[in-house]
Amino acid sequence: GAGVSQSPSNKVTEKGKDVELRCDPISGHTALYWYRQSLGQGLEFLIYFQGNSAPDKSGLPSDRFSAERTGGSVSTLTIQRTQQEDSAVYLCASSLTRSLTYEQYFGPGTRLTVT
């Protein structure tokens, strides 16, 4: 079946511009996560959505970062006034449900470059 998809695959933007990154989770997966992977670094949790519950935003690095999930499916991560330190690969993952399994399936990521 179809996996997690993300778009765009690559995004180059100028410092100060806003960007939107999109994630389409696996159909039927109720939980959706955003992570960030900086060059040569591990993966850093950003935000987590579970069903209709309030999202866990504890990993967002600043108020320039926000995310929404519409209709319990597609999610958009928005970065306002981008900075060079925002350059990274942004990864989205989804899982079936937090109560039965923690198995998270990742998309291919969006590589963001801020010039």
Add this chain to the structure above:
Amino acid sequence: QQQVKQSPQSLIVQKGGISIINCAYENTAFDYFPWYQQFPGKGPALLIAIRPDVSEKKEGRFTISFNKSAKQFSLHIMDSQPGDSATYFCAATGTASKLTFGTGTRLQVTL
């Protein structure tokens, strides 16, 4: 504060050898420990995972060993193959379900 420490940072193993990657965690609330494999330009892929009620889990050539008292777990890749060359991440999570990742191990399997 890094809650999952992973070593080594890089590893070179000959074809047919055993690759061993180690992780240690601090948070005793963690109750699920997956390993992910990542190839360049791709997202991480779930490889194998374990819960703390067992000390070992084996799937094919991949084995997780888990030591709850020491708060350590490791990945063993038996009969390592060049196709196993990738970056491996250990991770941990608890009821919050967000994954806390180690810093990764770049594995190279030579002929």
